[in-house]
Amino acid sequence: MLLEVEKIKKSYKVKNNIVEAVKSIDFRLESRNITAFLGPNGAGKTTTIKMIAGLIHPDYGDIRINGKSVINKGRFALKDIGAVLEGSRNLYWRLTPLENFEYWGGIKGVSRLKTLQRGKELMSAFGLESKLNSTVQQLSRGMQQQVAICTALIHSPSLLLLDEPTLGLDLEASDRIQSLLEVLAKEQEVGILLTTHQMDVAERLSDSVAIINNGQIIKQGFTKNVLKQFSSGETYIFEYVLEIPSEKRELLSKYRPEYINLSTFKVVLTDAQTPYEIIDLLEPYSILRVEKDSADLATVFRFYTSNQKN
Numbered sequence: 670m671l672l673e674v675e676k677i678k679k680s681y682k683v684k685n686n687i688v689e690a691v692k693s694i695d696f697r698l699e700s701r702n703i704t705a706f707l708g709p710n711g712a713g714k715t716t717t718i719k720m721i722a723g724l725i726h727p728d729y730g731d732i733r734i735n736g737k738s739v740i741n742k743g744r745f746a747l748k749d750i751g752a753v754l755e756g757s758r759n760l761y762w763r764l765t766p767l768e769n770f771e772y773w774g775g776i777k778g779v780s781r782l783k784t785l786q787r788g789k790e791l792m793s794a795f796g797l798e799s800k801l802n803s804t805v806q807q808l809s810r811g812m813q814q815q816v817a818i819c820t821a822l823i824h825s826p827s828l829l830l831l832d833e834p835t836l837g838l839d840l841e842a843s844d845r846i847q848s849l850l851e852v853l854a855k856e857q858e859v860g861i862l863l864t865t866h867q868m869d870v871a872e873r874l875s876d877s878v879a880i881i882n883n884g885q886i887i888k889q890g891f892t893k894n895v896l897k898q899f900s901s902g903e904t905y906i907f908e909y910v911l912e913i914p915s916e917k918r919e920l921l922s923k924y925r926p927e928y929i930n931l932s933t934f935k936v937v938l939t940d941a942q943t944p945y946e947i948i949d950l951l952e953p954y955s956i957l958r959v960e961k962d963s964a965d966l967a968t969v970f971r972f973y974t975s976n977q978k979n
């Protein structure tokens with residue numbers, strides 16, 4: 670198993686108060702798997718990722734990478750982990766991408782030749798070959814983030830930790846990063862743990878999700894299973910221009926509609942039924958929309974995080 674996080678806890682002391690940032694978190698991440706760590710602001714995501722990256726120590730619990738505990742073993746952990754936490758803090762802005770790669774490659778114990786070769790390959794994967802010799806401060810924010818990711822990958826780590834990798838980026842930059850992450854996971858067998866508030870990014874990229882709130886994981890599983898639990902078969906939503914009159918309600922009753930408001934209702938259809946039957950039945954009333962009701966991660970996220978106090 671690439672990453673095993675076992676019952677980790679972390680509290681911060683703020684003046685006379687203790688903030689329990691992470692109460693007890695358990696999860697696993699396999700190679701080739703992308704896990705999205707989701708949670709509202711202050712849920713404890715960054716604290717957890719920082720503990721995995723060895724930047725802060727848990728008060729309790731264990732973190733194992735490839736079966737070996739990394740608690741208090743910073744040097745060992747360095748070898749297997751690449752991380753981009755809080756924007757592009759792993760970059761020196763006055764240096765070029767190549768100089769940054771050389772610097773970080775040196776720290777991670779990779780030869781200069783290998784570092785430069787790998788750095789160039791990674792930059793080409795982003796279409797940034799022409800920027801190898803510009804200083805980081807001359808690059809756009811999207812490019813800087815891409816260079817930060819290249820830097821984190823310079824020593825070919827098996828685990829990549831990313832805090833909000835696509836935050837504030839335009840669609841093209843965000844797409845490039847997402848595509849590279851997919852390639853890294855599926856073709857180069859890297860395990861990726863990322864935090865994001867962008868549910869569409871999480872839905873596209875993640876094999877698994879862990880939803881965290883108040884320092885605890887409240888839901889985890891394969892993304893497709895989590896979504897499936899929320900999608901209720903052949904459920905359709907019909908919205909009419911005007912409210913549904915009582916004689917039509919009577920005719921509709923055999924479909925057991927669930928009314929959302931006076932002009933909108935949901936029905937679950939069997940294999941033998943089609944949405945057109947309903948439309949025919951309600952003629953001549955004008956329909957505004959009919960759509961299949963399927964859950965997305967945003968719905969799932971809202972459900973779990975708004976039920977936090979139950």
Ligand SMILES: Nc1ncnc2c1ncn2[C@@H]1O[C@H](COP(=O)(O)OP(=O)(O)OP(=O)(O)O)[C@@H](O)[C@H]1O
Pocket residue numbers: 681682683688689690708709710711712713714715716717
């Ligand atoms: N260095 C610190 N000192 C004191 N409290 C902290 C520190 N870092 C985080 N916290 C607190 O710990 C809790 C969890 O914070 P954390 O940054 O891990 O959340 P997060 O899920 O990453 O949030 P966001 O989505 O806003 O980045 C919050 O209540 C936060 O205020």
